[in-house]
Amino acid sequence: MNENVVLTPERILEATEDVLRRFGLAKATVVDVARALDVSHGSVYRHFPSKASLREAVAKRWLERLNAPLAKIAEASGPAPARLERWLRTMFAIKHKKVSDDPEMFTTYLTLAREACKVVKAHKDGLVDQIAHILSDGVKQGTFQVTDAKASARAIFDATIRFHHPAHAEEWSDPQLATRIDVLLALLLKGLEAPRKR
Structure with missing residues (x-):
């Protein structure tokens, strides 16, 4: 030693x-x-005062790695609709890649995340905040019509859950997945559009 x-x-x-x-x-x-x-x-x-605190820290670190590229997109400048679409597609791709690249470690991290409820809640809240930030930018740009950015962000997060929540990982190998994502994102973006001035 x-x-x-x-x-x-x-x-x-x-x-x-x-x-x-x-x-x-x-x-x-x-x-x-x-x-x-x-x-x-x-x-x-x-x-780390306990095995549980060490495991929680590992889960937090893993979730922070997932969060980093998304935070960059949320904080970037540019048209909000394109940023929101890129943000969502990036989130889906990151999760799908983690499952396909190392399924055993993904399962391990999923178990750790289930044990670290506070860490996971903070992670999800942070993701919703990022979506809300993009929506607020869209309202300022005149491209989105949203009365409550936070509530709308939560709705978007929930509406897309099938494509990013690990409980649905088995469905991510569906050959129609890309088409389903395209259709859902088109619908979401259309629903957020601000009416055009005549």
Whole structure:
């Protein structure tokens, strides 16, 4: 054991992800994480007071990775309808890629996310806030007619849930999925349009 190792929360989270990938969620322990870092498990507990807090931090980190590209789109300038469509398509693509690239880790993260209810709620609320920001921009630009951006954002999030919620992951291999997404997005964008002035 090397207690001279500079241990940071980020290093611990990276090691935890590696341990989860190797052993799976059911078998991975804090001792395994400590062993991977060549430190005592007490050193890990100095940064994360419990196994549950470590697992919650891993779930939060994973959700933040999903969030980063979406936040860039939400904060970008440009026409709101194009940004909203790009934001939604990006969210769908990120989730679908996670499932297809590493289904075992996706299942692991899904389980971790279910355990970290507060983290997941904050993540969802943040996504709805990003949609609301785009909708507000659209109202300012005169391209969207929305009376309550937050309520409309929640409705959009809920209306598209089939394409981004992990509970529907088995449906994402449907050959008609792309067409269904196109139809739904066209309907959403049309419904948000501000009436044209004559």
